Amino acid sequence: xxxxxVRRLVQTLFVLLxxxxxxxxxxxxxxxxxxxxxxxxxAQLEAMPPEMIEQxxxxxxxxxxxxxxxxxxxxxxxxxDFGTSIFYHEKVGTLxxxxxPVTAHLGLSSLILGAILGxxxxxxxxxxxGKWLDKVITPLTYLGITIPVFWLxxxxxxxxxxxxxxxxxxxxxxxxxxxxxxxxxLVMPVTCLAVFGLAANARQMRSSMLEIIQQDYIRTAWAxxxxxxxxxxxHAMKNSLIPVITLIGLGVGIIFxxxxxxETVFAIPGMGRLMVSSIFGQDYVVVQxxxxxxxxxxxxxxxxxxxxxxxxxxxxxxx
Amino acid sequence: MAEKPDNIIDFQxxxxxxxxxxxxxxxxxxxxxxxxxxxxxxxxxxxxxxxAWLAPYDPYKPGEAKSLVQPSWEHPLGSDILGRDTLSRxxxxxxxxxxxxxxxxxxxxxxxxxxxVIAGYFSGAINVIIMRAMDSLLCFPMILLAxxxxxxxxxxxxxxxxxxSIATIPGYARVTCGVTLSIKENDYILAERSIGSSDFRTMLxxxxxxxxxxxxxxMTMQLGNLILAEAxxxxxxxxxxxxxxxxxxxxxxxxxxxxxxxxxxxxxxxAIMLVVFAFNMVGDGLRDALDPRLRGxx
Numbered sequence: 001x002x003x004x005x006v007r008r009l010v011q012t013l014f015v016l017l018x019x020x021x022x023x024x025x026x027x028x029x030x031x032x033x034x035x036x037x038x039x040x041x042x043a044q045l046e047a048m049p050p051e052m053i054e055q056x057x058x059x060x061x062x063x064x065x066x067x068x069x070x071x072x073x074x075x076x077x078x079x080x081d082f083g084t085s086i087f088y089h090e091k092v093g094t095l096x097x098x099x100x101p102v103t104a105h106l107g108l109s110s111l112i113l114g115a116i117l118g119x120x121x122x123x124x125x126x127x128x129x130g131k132w133l134d135k136v137i138t139p140l141t142y143l144g145i146t147i148p149v150f151w152l153x154x155x156x157x158x159x160x161x162x163x164x165x166x167x168x169x170x171x172x173x174x175x176x177x178x179x180x181x182x183x184x185x186l187v188m189p190v191t192c193l194a195v196f197g198l199a200a201n202a203r204q205m206r207s208s209m210l211e212i213i214q215q216d217y218i219r220t221a222w223a224x225x226x227x228x229x230x231x232x233x234x235h236a237m238k239n240s241l242i243p244v245i246t247l248i249g250l251g252v253g254i255i256f257x258x259x260x261x262x263e264t265v266f267a268i269p270g271m272g273r274l275m276v277s278s279i280f281g282q283d284y285v286v287v288q289x290x291x292x293x294x295x296x297x298x299x300x301x302x303x304x305x306x307x308x309x310x311x312x313x314x315x316x317x318x319x
Numbered sequence: 320m321a322e323k324p325d326n327i328i329d330f331q332x333x334x335x336x337x338x339x340x341x342x343x344x345x346x347x348x349x350x351x352x353x354x355x356x357x358x359x360x361x362x363x364x365x366x367x368x369x370x371a372w373l374a375p376y377d378p379y380k381p382g383e384a385k386s387l388v389q390p391s392w393e394h395p396l397g398s399d400i401l402g403r404d405t406l407s408r409x410x411x412x413x414x415x416x417x418x419x420x421x422x423x424x425x426x427x428x429x430x431x432x433x434x435x436v437i438a439g440y441f442s443g444a445i446n447v448i449i450m451r452a453m454d455s456l457l458c459f460p461m462i463l464l465a466x467x468x469x470x471x472x473x474x475x476x477x478x479x480x481x482x483x484s485i486a487t488i489p490g491y492a493r494v495t496c497g498v499t500l501s502i503k504e505n506d507y508i509l510a511e512r513s514i515g516s517s518d519f520r521t522m523l524x525x526x527x528x529x530x531x532x533x534x535x536x537x538m539t540m541q542l543g544n545l546i547l548a549e550a551x552x553x554x555x556x557x558x559x560x561x562x563x564x565x566x567x568x569x570x571x572x573x574x575x576x577x578x579x580x581x582x583x584x585x586x587x588x589x590a591i592m593l594v595v596f597a598f599n600m601v602g603d604g605l606r607d608a609l610d611p612r613l614r615g616x617x
Contacts, residue, residue: 011451018455026471142352146596148547150554151570151588158577158584257460261551265574275463276555279470291467295458302458 005307012303019299020077023292024070027284082289087281092289095274100293102172103263103270107255109190114197115248119241121198122205126240127232129210137202144199149258153192153265160188170267189266193258197251204247208240242312249305253298347608356600359593367413374407379562387580396586399572408564409586415565416594419480419549419558420542426484428538431491432530436522438492439499450496453489461486461544462551469557479558483545494537498530532609536602543598550591566591 057063064072076083082092125137161169168185175182212218213236221231260272267273271290278286348354366373376394381401390397396405438449456464461483468482502508503526511521550567552558559565566587573583 011454014447014451015455015458018452019458022455022459026467142596142599143592146543146547146592146599148550148554148567148570148588148591148595150551150567151584151591154570154574154577154584154588158581162578253458253460257462260462260466261554264555275466279466280556282470287467287470291459291463294460294463295455298458298460299455 008303008306012299015299019295020074023288024073027288083285085283085286087278087283092286095286096289099269099271099274102268103259103272106186106189106193106268106270107259109186110193110255111197111251113190114194114201114251118198118201119205119244122202123209123237125202125206126209141199141202144195147195149192149196150261150265152195153188153262156188156192172268189262189268193255193262196254196258200247201244204244205240208243209236212236212240242309245308245312246305249301252301256294343608347604350604352600353604356597359597360601363413363417363594366410367417370410370414374410376404376407378403378407378411378564387576389580390582397580397582399583400576405583405586408569409590411564412566412569412587415559415563416546416549419476419483420545422480423483423487423545424538424541427487428491428534431488432495432534435492435495436499436526439496440503440518440522440526449492453492456489461548465548465552466557469552474557476559479549479552483548487541487545490537490541491534494533495530498533499526502526502529536606536609539598539602539605543595546591547595
């Protein structure tokens with residue numbers, strides 16, 4: 001187990017290295033000169049003498065060899081310095097401190113909702129396979145993995161926001177400011193973002209339950225005279241959860257991707273919306289920071305999921 | 320009568336080749352939803368090919384109708400703010416969806432399969448570098464990676480295709496690498512190499528055919544995912560330039576007039592969902608018919 005964890009950690013560090021190279025060099029493939037873009041957005045480009053541009057270039061360290069720039073960038077990231085946004089004239093770290101909690105609130109709520117309801121729906125569909133409950137749940141899970149999130153958001157806004165006026169159609173309020181309003185504003189975005197994961201988890205849960213139910217040890221459990229509750233919840237469900245946990249881990253990336261769309265539809269000032277506006281505003285420092293942060297989170301979650309396998313399933317021996 | 324010599328192969332005993340196809344067809348068509356998906360896909364293909372004949376109006380010309388007219392006999396799905404017929408734009412949008420889907424799958428699978436077979440065949444450092452590079456690509460959510468690449472390369476549909484292709488390469492590489500690793504230990508690969516066949520020939524003739532069933536299933540399912548991702552990108556305003564028609568962009572355009580004319584947003588979204596659903600179902604059916612062991616893996 002320990003050797004496995006160490007090997008997995010080394011592997012993750014190697015992947016992290018490639019991630020930093022990708023993020024850094026993708027941004028360097030940019031057609032424009034970053035200094036010219038910066039100058040064009042801060043002041044009149046024509047009014048700036050060439051010496052001053054060179055001066056700026058030197059200040060930003062852009063006149064040094066590319067590998068030196070890469071290591072400088074890495075070093076500043078380790079110090080928690082992601083640079084300064086061209087558009088907002090603010091430290092990217094400060095921007096992130098504002099935006100990240102919003103996306104985390106939205107994303108974590110969706111992840112948890114999708115995990116709990118997904119496992120529950122899959123469990124019910126498997127236990128009642130072929131009955132009406134299964135016949136309702138299973139087709140719904142197919143729809144859940146195909147519906148475009150942004151479109152689902154618009155449908156919900158139309159129905160619950162505009163026609164029925166039950167819920168606010170946009171915006172975000174911190175739960176510490178006004179918990180009730182915050183929750184009401186989040187109902188629709190969280191539902192949208194949770195649907196894909198919920199459906200995927202339910203499908204996986206159902207199929208792995210159906211497989212496990214046929215195992216010998218489940219028959220033994222029945223034969224011992226254990227109650228249905230005990231057999232299903234303790235013996236079958238625990239083992240069926242293992243593949244679902246991988247999916248929940250993968251869901252983190254999907255939720256970050258989906259939050260870009262959902263935050264746009266519901267006008268939520270999180271990282272996803274910042275990402276879109278920064279891309280259109282050519283605010284590459286911000287794009288670079290967000291991309292990097294999300295990739296690192298996804299990487300760490302995958303590492304945790306892999307390692308937690310041993311805890312959930314002691315049969316797994318790490319070679 | 321002389322006895323039948325041993326060295327003549329009795330063709331009667333070999334199972335007829337057609338039965339394999341029959342078995343495939345029987346399993347593939349056994350589920351109603353799969354047949355439904357297949358019908359939708361054929362309709363989609365038909366619509367995309369014959370868009371010019373099927374569309375009742377010019378999809379790009381403003382003023383074919385009054386601005387934002389409600390659905391009627393002349394304009395079954397109404398018209399957008401510029402007075403363009405929504406049904407015609409929907410029909411032309413199928414071309415964008417299919418084009419992005421098919422070209423991206425083509426590019427991604429060529430690169431992904433090549434990288435995967437190389438990584439699996441030559442284990443060691445090459446394997447580690449290729450597969451870890453694939454892992455690092457997978458750390459970026461598809462739509463995010465596509466957004467970043469599209470912003471670096473500039474908008475336009477061809478850059479969306481490049482971006483989506485790069486984002487989906489790891490899937491093919493992983494599948495091919497896995498198949499290669501399990502196949503290359505077989506004796507027939509050893510035999511092939513011992514008669515002096517080159518690495519390239521071994522990979523092409525003996526390893527790749529084994530990867531075909533999972534790859535064809537993956538490609539079908541990826542078509543759905545790619546169409547969904549393209550819709551998301553064009554919803555955000557990245558991709559096809561106006562006046563071109565893309566379903567995601569149509570949903571976004573209609574969103575502004577949601578109360579006045581909800582069908583503008585509803586219809587293209589429904590089209591996206593139907594098509595993605597169809598690709599998923601056909602992928603499911605192909606998996607069950609080609610190799611049921613892939614269930615749960617793909």
